[in-house]
Each structure stands twice: as structure tokens, then as C-alpha cells.
Amino acid sequence: MAIGRSPQSSSQGPDQGASRRPSRARGIPEATVARLPLYLRALTALSERSVPTVSSEELAAAAGVNSAKLRKDFSYLGSYGTRGVGYDVEYLVYQISRELGLTQDWPVVIVGIGNLGHALANYGGFASRGFRVAALLDADPAVVGGSAAGLPVRHMDELEEIVAGQHVSIGVITTPPGAAQQVCDRLVEAGVTSILNFAPTVLSVPDGVDVRKVDLSIELQILAFHEQRKAGEEPDRGDSVLDRAPGPVRAAAAKLRRAAGGGPAKPDSGKGGKPGQEGDLSAVMPA
Amino acid sequence: MAIGRSPQSSSQGPDQGASRRPSRARGIPEATVARLPLYLRALTALSERSVPTVSSEELAAAAGVNSAKLRKDFSYLGSYGTRGVGYDVEYLVYQISRELGLTQDWPVVIVGIGNLGHALANYGGFASRGFRVAALLDADPAVVGGSAAGLPVRHMDELEEIVAGQHVSIGVITTPPGAAQQVCDRLVEAGVTSILNFAPTVLSVPDGVDVRKVDLSIELQILAFHEQRKAGEEPDRGDSVLDRAPGPVRAAAAKLRRAAGGGPAKPDSGKGGKPGQEGDLSAVMPA
DNA sequence: CCATCTTTGTGCACACGTTCACAAACGCAT
């Protein structure tokens, strides 16, 4: 079978970020890196209110984390606090920005200008942190030539030129799932080394390329899981008994299922058994 | 100071999901829950191609994870595989769906119908997994009355009635950051117990309410971090020496900074020091 | 200059997550 490409390099699962490559090159744990933007946001808010210093306790509350965790996180960056006082807001903003690489400009291309692509193009958070939209791209002639957020939508064919010409190293994929891997390959080939993927696809990329995934459907499913648990807390809604059987019983059941020919005996995935769930997504958006 | 509300209950940080409450009520680890949707997607694809069984190795490749991890994940659900053969695709689809609570219908309200709200309303992945959009809500009279994805946009005032009447337990917040906490409070008050938050805000909710956060800006910042690391691998671009100094030196520097009055001595956040980064987001979308 | 109070930075213990590696279980051919 073998469904993915060759390497499953660069992480992608829920353990986002570059996990397999220890990534702790200079020591900053991945979990800490993921929290730095959180701190940065809280600090920026304080900065705007001209608050000069902040304690780990206050900042932790604002960022929604444990204060000990916050202090440990900061300790990886160096000792930027002052005991008995707290942290200098402006200085910390600068240090975190620098650590995250936000003191430089990051041109970004967005590929796939559907509903989500549009939303992202209009996204205020891009420009406000050094991320500049270098170009909007789409393969659909009906979309190319239009505009979003004041930028023209250009054709995929210009991708290579744009990436090379503007030294784009970050690409955002908001295409339908079917096109994602292909777009990804072109991005990588053109020189992009970091990809933010909104398509519900497992992208396969060569070593050295980072992929992060945002998947709305998954988030909702996780919520549903917890929601279901809340609902059926004490009532022991009995699952067909076989399901959690001790082993031999269950194995026999599996054998029976297989023997049945995989046809009519299946549970029908729960509800309205209409097929094509994954294939015919209403275009533009991932499922 | 104290910025957030009262409790910082229910998790929210990068350690998404209900972390602090062990949540492993019946034993399924949070990390596993987060991967189940991944497996489900891969399995659904196989199911459509009428593949009857799949080995852990194959499925793991398709989902982009380690096969041992996949097997351990499945072992939490029970023993649904057959040694020497693999897993029955249809059966596993059913089991995972059931575990995630996707065999039932989950009405969802989306609050804040801006660019992103529109995109979500049109999101194919909603309906395809049992998530039904019960209503689209907005507070802006200019938006109310319009429609998105065939559904009318209704006014916030109808929230309580809709949530109660349709037994909505999941809410999606796509408002500007300033409105997020307020909307969240109303949702919770109305009876919603799971929230998917797209606004760049740390929501504070009472115990028993789950919050998951999707933050585009953070994802990009994490990518930028790794990108920067790739770029400056060997060159020891010397950071003003003070930055990583042994301690006493650094402390003195901090004292000097503070003594300087917090005014002109600050590093200016790196680039064009225009303020209002967090406050004046171009509405509609989070930053 | 000393005492006291506040807050950082971190050692340590523990919980969680990942991966290896292998025995047990199963299908299949003979």
C-alpha cells in the first residue's frame, strides 16, 4: 500500500513542531517555543498600556499559564528578570521577538484563495508581527486576476519566480486537500522551507522542511470527545458488550466480521452512510 | 494587576485539550484523543477505496505517525486488530467514530461572521462529521440579516434561545479579540460547554467548560522561530554580549535599563515602532 | 548597614508521551 510519499520527515501530528529532530539545538524546548508567542501577546498589551514591569505571577495569569512554568520558560532565554521586581516589559518584548525571529521581515505566500485564503489575506495578525504577504496564488483562472485584501491574486505559475525573487521561506496552503501535496512539492522545490498547512492532508516533505498543520475538523472532534464524556459520565450506556471484551471473545468477533465479507455486516459508520466524505469536499476548504 | 478573569480553569495553552483535569477518565490519554481524528480520516479514505483491512504500518504511514504509537493508541480503545492480518477498516472507522462521539449530531453556533466566520460556515468538514451549524450569529447590524453558506446571519440576542432550543453544546468564536470574552460568557451562560476560540484571547471559563484555541499568528511565529534557526545555524551572529551574560553583569544591565526610566532606552521592539499592535486589529480577524 | 519583604531562577520529583523490542496470536500452506 504505502500511502504517503517517501519520508514522513518533519513532524506534523498533534505533536506539532519539529519534534523528531530534537530541535532543542540551543536548548529551548519545543513546548516553550510554543508558549513564547502567548507571552509576547500579553506583554505587547502591557506595553501599550505603558506598564513598565510585570511579575511572573501577573504575566502568567494574563497568558493563562502557571507562573512557575513561565519562569522556567524565560530561564531558557536567559535571566531577564529582576528578583523582587519582575520583568521589564519592553525589554522582554524585544528579547522574545528576537528569539522568535520577529525582528526581521518574513514574506509569506498564500496558495489557494478560497474562503479561508481570503480570510487569511485579510488577517490582521500577519502584518502586525513581521509577516508580510508576498503574494496570493491560485490555480483557478476564475480566481486569478481578482483581489483580496488589496492584493492581486496571481497564477500558480508565478510561484517559483515570486518565491525566488522575494526570498519567501514560508508558505501557507489553503487549497482543497487534493491539491495540497502537489502545491507543497512546488513550494518546497521553489525554496520554501516552512509550511503552514490548512488542508486536511498529511504532507510529505524532505528533511529540513517544517510543516505545521491547522485542522478545524480535528479541533471540533476533540471537543466532541470531551463533550460526549461530560454527557455520559455516570450512566453506563452499555456498548454492545463485545467491544470491550477480554480478548478471546473479541478475537472471535473479529474473525466473524471478516468472514462476513466486509459487506452488509458493517456498522455503517454510525449514521447516514453516504460515501465520499473525504473526496468531494465542497472545494476551497479542507475537511 | 490581574488581567484574566477569575479562574484559569480548563486548559487552553499549547497543551490544548483538558489537561489539568486528568481527563483520562476512562484511560484514553489526551495525546491519543488528538490523533484519533487523524486515523479516522485516513481510515475513511481507505474505506472509500473499499480496502477491507489495513496494517498498523500502512495506516501509520497514511496518518503520518509511528506505527508503534498507532498500535498503542488503538490499544486504549480495545483490541480491535487481528494479529497477522491488521485492522478491519470499517469496524475501526465505527469504533473511532463512536469513541469521538461522532455517531451523534453536534449542533454548533458560530459567533462573529467576518471573513473567518464566513469561511467556517462554508467549511465542508463540519457537516461531514456530524457537526451541524445551528446558527450564525453576529452583533453588527450591518452583518445581521445577510447570509453565509445558505444560512441567515442572526443577531446575538437570539443566542440564548437558539442554544437552549437546539441543545447546542459547542460554540465557535470568530469575533475580534475585544468581544471574545464577552461572547464566551454569554455562550457559557446559555449552556454551551465546549468552545473553539479563534480570537487571540485567553478566555476564562468556569470549570467543566472546555476551550480549544486556534491561533494563526502563533503558528506562524513558531515557524519563524525554526526558520530563523535554520538560517543562522553556524554563524555566531553576536547578540549584544549582554544578552546571555553570566548573571551579575546582566543584572546590572537590567538595573540600568530600569533606572533609565523606561523611555528612550528601550530597543524599540526591533522595527518600526508603531504602537497599537494588539489593540487595533483590522476587526473581524484575530491577530 | 542591616533586617525584612518580594520575586526570580532552579533542583527535584512526578506525570505524561514516545519508542523499542519481543512474546503471543493469528492466517495459511503443507
Add this chain to the structure above:
DNA sequence: ATGCGTTTGTGAACGTGTGCACAAAGATGG
């Protein structure tokens, strides 16, 4: 039936992340 090849399920080792609790460091007041 028996043996062989395959694949699952899991015990155990390891790595990562979290949180407590406290000593050290600095601020502050007398």
C-alpha cells in the same frame, strides 16, 4: 495438525514537560 511468516498488543526504558518548593538575589525601609 504442525510449522512458518506476519502482525498485533504491550512491558519497559527513555525523553519531555510540569509543578512544587525553596534558596538566592535584589528592593526597600529604618
